[in-house]
Amino acid sequence: xxxxxxxxxxYLLLLPGTAWLLLFFAVPMAFxxxxxxxxxxxxxxxxxxxxxxxxxxxxxxxxxLFVRSISYALATTLLTLAIGYPMxxxxxFYGGRLKNALVLVVIMPFFVSFVIRTLNWRMILSDNGLxxxxxxxxxxxxxxxxxxxxxxxxxxxxxxxFLPFMVLPLYVALEKIDRRMIEAxxxxxxxxxxxxxxxxxxxxxxxxxAGSLLTFIPAVGDFINADIIGARSPDVAMVGNVIQRLFLSxxxxxxxxxxxxxxxxxxMLLVGVYxxxxxxxxxxx
Amino acid sequence: xxxxxxxxxxxxxxxxxxxxxxxxRRTFMRRTGRGGIxxxxxxxxxxxxxxxxxxxxxxxxxxxxxxxxxxxxSSPDPTPYPSLNAFIKETGIDVHYVEAINDNEEFYGxxxxxxxxxxxxxxxxxxxxxxxxxxxxxxxxxxxxxxxKLPLWTANCADYAKGLWFDPDNKYSVWWQGGITGxxxxxxxxxxxxxxxxxxxxxxxxxxxxGFSDMRxxxxxxxxxxxxxxxxxxxxxxxQAKEKLLAASRDGQFRGFYGNEYYDSLAAGDLVASxxxxxxxxxxxxxxxxxxxxxxxxxxxxxxxxxxxxPKKAAWIDQAHKLINYWYDPAAATTLSEYIGYFSPVTGISxxxxxxxxxxxxxxxxxxxxxxxxxxxxxxxxxxxxxxxFDYPQFExxxxxxxWNDMFxxxxxxxx
Numbered sequence: 005x006x007x008x009x010x011x012x013x014x015y016l017l018l019l020p021g022t023a024w025l026l027l028f029f030a031v032p033m034a035f036x037x038x039x040x041x042x043x044x045x046x047x048x049x050x051x052x053x054x055x056x057x058x059x060x061x062x063x064x065x066x067x068x069l070f071v072r073s074i075s076y077a078l079a080t081t082l083l084t085l086a087i088g089y090p091m092x093x094x095x096x097f098y099g100g101r102l103k104n105a106l107v108l109v110v111i112m113p114f115f116v117s118f119v120i121r122t123l124n125w126r127m128i129l130s131d132n133g134l135x136x137x138x139x140x141x142x143x144x145x146x147x148x149x150x151x152x153x154x155x156x157x158x159x160x161x162x163x164x165x166f167l168p169f170m171v172l173p174l175y176v177a178l179e180k181i182d183r184r185m186i187e188a189x190x191x192x193x194x195x196x197x198x199x200x201x202x203x204x205x206x207x208x209x210x211x212x213x214a215g216s217l218l219t220f221i222p223a224v225g226d227f228i229n230a231d232i233i234g235a236r237s238p239d240v241a242m243v244g245n246v247i248q249r250l251f252l253s254x255x256x257x258x259x260x261x262x263x264x265x266x267x268x269x270x271x272m273l274l275v276g277v278y279x280x281x282x283x284x285x286x287x288x289x
Numbered sequence: 290x291x292x293x294x295x296x297x298x299x300x301x302x303x304x305x306x307x308x309x310x311x312x313x314r315r316t317f318m319r320r321t322g323r324g325g326i327x328x329x330x331x332x333x334x335x336x337x338x339x340x341x342x343x344x345x346x347x348x349x350x351x352x353x354x355x356x357x358x359x360x361x362x363s364s365p366d367p368t369p370y371p372s373l374n375a376f377i378k379e380t381g382i383d384v385h386y387v388e389a390i391n392d393n394e395e396f397y398g399x400x401x402x403x404x405x406x407x408x409x410x411x412x413x414x415x416x417x418x419x420x421x422x423x424x425x426x427x428x429x430x431x432x433x434x435x436x437x438k439l440p441l442w443t444a445n446c447a448d449y450a451k452g453l454w455f456d457p458d459n460k461y462s463v464w465w466q467g468g469i470t471g472x473x474x475x476x477x478x479x480x481x482x483x484x485x486x487x488x489x490x491x492x493x494x495x496x497x498x499x500g501f502s503d504m505r506x507x508x509x510x511x512x513x514x515x516x517x518x519x520x521x522x523x524x525x526x527x528x529q530a531k532e533k534l535l536a537a538s539r540d541g542q543f544r545g546f547y548g549n550e551y552y553d554s555l556a557a558g559d560l561v562a563s564x565x566x567x568x569x570x571x572x573x574x575x576x577x578x579x580x581x582x583x584x585x586x587x588x589x590x591x592x593x594x595x596x597x598x599x600p601k602k603a604a605w606i607d608q609a610h611k612l613i614n615y616w617y618d619p620a621a622a623t624t625l626s627e628y629i630g631y632f633s634p635v636t637g638i639s640x641x642x643x644x645x646x647x648x649x650x651x652x653x654x655x656x657x658x659x660x661x662x663x664x665x666x667x668x669x670x671x672x673x674x675x676x677x678x679f680d681y682p683q684f685e686x687x688x689x690x691x692x693w694n695d696m697f698x699x700x701x702x703x704x705x
Binding site: 045046049066069132152245246254255 | 392394397401405428539541543545557559694701703
């Protein structure tokens, strides 16, 4: 291959991915930005008036919902990490011949639709359902207790639904750790805890980062859990719920587009800060 | 968006399963989708359009889900809808009945671009709610009805079902079915009688009360409770209603702002009281929970109706008139009402259902006789109900409607 071709090759290889991003991310984002700056109504039509004022308007009106969505997503990420890490660790280190079968079990819920699973949880967790009805009959819980339509129930739903997204990257990272390094740490008089913290955990960090991103990003914009498990309670409404209502039942497209744009931008910012702080760059350099 | 699409399909699948058994289907005879987040219509419309053959062979009718009599077992041809089959056999006009409307605004969003561009939509009949009829008529999106082709409407339409505010001369629309948004409650759980919307806000029921996610229903109920006529309420009036609802919402009075799911929560006792649709509670008493009562709040409640209209440039205007006329045939209207139990626009349906109940009783079929006896009084509004109910707010200015929507969105997302 001639030198010019060699210089062009990486760009050529990047072309499909770049085109994909352009077509399915950059272009829709540009559409959404333009939509957000229009004024009018569905009937009268929308005109582009460069109405930047919509941004401070939605920020003040729905600011608290952003805070709520981010805190739910953070709680979800931490919970999935706390639950998922031991799972992934056990499968990677003690799975033996069952490893693949166990990974299959982790992704098994994906064989059933996300919405059906969530609807099922609503039934199981209803006030007098399988779980709480039994606990109430046994006198362990007060009759007036309820779990559905509370913030905890929405975080529960998010955690349940996103757990596999945390476990899989963690498993991949843990699985490829060379065991001899842990043995070497033991040979150098590291306690098991020290060996875990300084070897295993450090080497699994790329999995932690990937898992947190895969969990946090969709959780922030989720609206199905607040809708189904949260019973559309005013206490649990997330940004995604408002965007959905503005788009589909209020037909206020500019405000919905502005909220969507802020959500994407805000998520990117948070993710940028996060990867800068604990990202994989630091580990490889 | 695949989640949404999936969800629409799932809801349809659940509908289909329930329809296998007419008795359990009755428990689901509520108007799914009103104000709900059901999303099927918008997402499945393109596929429906794509499936449309260029030569028209069927009359296309978009209606709300679970809003027609269904019997797949005994008369599956050509549709699962007995009353519609009778029309198809009588006239030879094939009808493609589609449950495409889950939300007025959402459905409007799917046909508005075509109408605005002066093109035909793929529908010959659609079934919008009162205020949406007005909006579509004002935009010039509806064909005028030729009343000379609707002799049964002229002969049989009840007074309460014609000449209403949104179309005073029935130039564009006639009634399909209607109902009242009131309160359903279980007196054993509330421990007291409930007679007004304010009773729903009693702090004793904190967190166990259901609201609706439908702005018009909730704001109308609240305005009426403040002694304001909702039909003529201003933005300032709406502000007052918002403050009242917002305070209750912040205090955690409402467990949630529901679509159709309120039915299950109310029947199960998770909700001690909830805003409710009239037809639903009749069904609930018959099938799911006979302790739940329906009341029209003493300060007033919204009365609504859905209508049959022909969108501009529809291909089969003549045939659409024939079908619209057909629904005012008392026999067809009776079949329909015996199954869905909302307010029928046809006079004398209550008496006809009563007669059917008597016939069943004479045959010794007490189960069906009891069922029809219970349905009979619910298919027409009583004088009291008419006197004590309001039409929805009539927004002359679209900005007002937006302001109301924004206020209500604040209420439904206001929790701590």
